[in-house]
Amino acid sequence: MTSARTTGPRGRVLIVDDASLIRLFYGEVLRGAGFEVDEALNGLEALEKLLLAPAGLIVLDVNMPRMDGMTFLRTLRRGDQPLAATPVLVTSTEAAPRDTELARAAGANFYLVKPVSPDLLIKHAALLHAGPDGGPNAAPEVGPDGAPR
């Protein structure tokens, strides 16, 4: 069911960020790498979008109005599976160790510090995303998503 609506060859990525420049930049990069991209301006909107169409990866900002990234993440992980298991890549300008700790405590799968280079973003999206089929037992090998190496 996680993959019900995906159409891109590498599955769907949801970019959650209040800065339009970032959404544009990430979107360009990820679409170029073969992902289907959707966007949300904050945590609340992200939750609504996910309920409509699950994603194989969420690229999440921390500081956002209405619902910040950490609150969104905790809410997501508390919820029902398989949605709760969606891989999350947190990107933030906050580089202090405490923030990585907070993100980890909230349930982030990985943490990148902004500015994130296109290479780095593609590399980690390719590693983290759940693929067109979603779960780990979603047979066979994830097609042309390209192993990271």
Added chain:
Amino acid sequence: MNDLLEQFLVECRDLIDAATADLLALETAPDDTERLNGAFRGFHTLKGAAGIVEFPAMGRLLHAAEEVLASVRAGSRTVSGELISDCLACLDQTGRWLDEVAATGEIPATPEDAAEDLVARFAASGRLATPGADSVPGGAVPTDGTPPDGVPRGAVPAGAALGTRVATAAPDWVARLAARHQSEGHRARAALRYTPTADSFLRGEDPLAVIARIPDLLAVELMPRGTWPPLDELDPFTCDLVITLLTAASADDVSTIANTGFGVLEVWPVAAAMLGPDALAVLEEQARLAANDTPEGFAGRLASAGLVASNVLRRSGLPDAASAVADAARTGQSDRSGAAFIAALRAALGDTEEASEPQPKTVMPDQSGDAAPRAQTTRALRVDVERIDALVSLVGELTAAKNAIGHTARLMREGTDLAAQSRALKDQHALLDRLVSELQRAVLGIRVLQMRHLFQSFPRVVREMSRELGKTARLDIEGETTEPDKATVEALFEPLLHVLRNALDHGLETADERRATGKPPGATVRLRATRDGDQVIVEVADDGRGIDPAKIRLAAARLGLASETELEAMPDQAVIELIFSPGFSTASAVTGLSGRGVGMDAVRSAITRLGGSVAVTSQLGMGTSVVFTLPFTILMLGVMTVEAGGQVFGVPLDVVIETTRIPRDRIARLGAAEAIVLRDRTVPLIRLAEMLDLPGTARESAGGDVSILVASAGGQAGAEQLCALEVEAFGERMDVMLKPMEGLLAGVTGFAGTTLVGDGGVLIVLDLQELLRCQESPL
């Protein structure tokens, strides 16, 4: 080789020896600042030497070790067995480079590779004093390699504290090897790189046999260490190989099995190498995520960690690991624990050990791999200054004596007072005689070598061996300053090593066994050299379990050395001495250390070659002692010359009982043989010319009396067997410097060696006892 390099070699070897001693002492007494400073200085000076001869790889390696020792001095690091091992490995590598320099006469061109692995060991284990240095590739803030401002790599402490580190990045060669054999790669669990020591073949160690013991081999690569030399320079007896392989067995198993050869063995789990550093960092992070056991959202966190980890593994070509990890994550959700998931992740990556110890399983099974070639490659002879000074002054006196003879000769030519001149000449001869013998002694003094040179490598050997065997043993050394001939000291290395190995492997019990029998848990092995007249006694004694004659009887019967009834009748001491029989071994399993197919018989024959003997005594439960008795000087030999078959031969004086002339009619015929009666003893008579297959002068034409040399043909003193040798003439007695037979003649029996005589000719000195043994006297 230029002077600078020669000085470099001599100095570096001394520094290595000193630093090794310091490190070993430091291990037993970690608070000994004197030793610590000594070791530090040693590494520092070695590094400086490397800089002077422009040997960057060596400098880099020593720098890494020096840094570690500096941090110990600064108190930010404590001395551990691993630290000592790494430093010693660093010295080993330096020693190998020195051997290479000695062999080629130049600084090796491309040793960088070997150095990097060792440098990485210092760096990877976090032993460098860099604050915040972390072996975990990427922290929670992975970057392209350049940490963003304010976020030092590895500054996130949480993961390590929770023990979630799942793997260490393997060196590049592991990934390259796996990539070359991709079709087998998915089954590969461990990669191994084995660099046997160059003299492996000569030690009876077959590197391929080591490799063959490893189960589930998937791919094996044999490569030369450098470029092959031209065919006519290729030494087929030198092992010049690097062996790399992939196996489906686990890294731990492989280490255990392969850990027997001489050389450097590195074993790495393959899985971690198949993942890039980024993938590894992502996996680390999933382990950290799973370690967070806050109940709220736990299932979701663990499920996402499992999803990400299994996807990363599957996309990296590790499908089995991927499903194992996914299963563990599912189990963890019902158990409400991330432990199983972390364990599965770690197991999938082959890193079964706890986070504190990083991986390179480099083992130095036996330090002898370096010490022995060193004994052979050290051509420089270190001599005390006083000895050189004594030589210089002797040469001065000799020159004066020579001039005095010239003066006397002139006076004699002028014909003044011949009687007085001949007296003066006689005095001068006496003076020359004294000076020459002093010179001889002084030259011999240079050739002697303190036992220290031999013994100093053994503490290291015992350390490595006992660690490997899991036993606690201390080596007590006595008599280091004993000074037998250099040749004796050098040739003793192998036999002593073998006996030490036996003592540690078979002789000593484990600490638990010792406690059970009321012994102190730490065993003691004593290595002692003493001088006893013109002999040197070297003893290896342990306080271990002793040799059980019952077991020897069983083994001897099984090997068919004697029948069971014979063995029962033999006294225990005689039974114990059966260990010297060729092929004897009681070891039921061949262990890594001993049991290499070279037994005590090899030790005995080595000692016999040196003109010595070996004895073993043992008391069950109390220990074993092996005693070598060797001639102190093996160079100077008193000989007398005899003529046989028209040639002159030397006969060692120590076997000559007497010389005599007897009338021909006293020779008695006994069948085909002849004998004489000498003071009521019948002594077999052999014609030396005949024994040597020389055309003997016909006795009939040689007049009435026959010249007989009576020699000892062996046997115990007092009851020794005699043998009469008929020669054509007796010559003179002299002390000679015996040169052993060399090259093609080395294997010829019956000749003790050769020496130069006054007229410039070569005198062959016979080994009469050996000759007589071959003769098989009919009496």
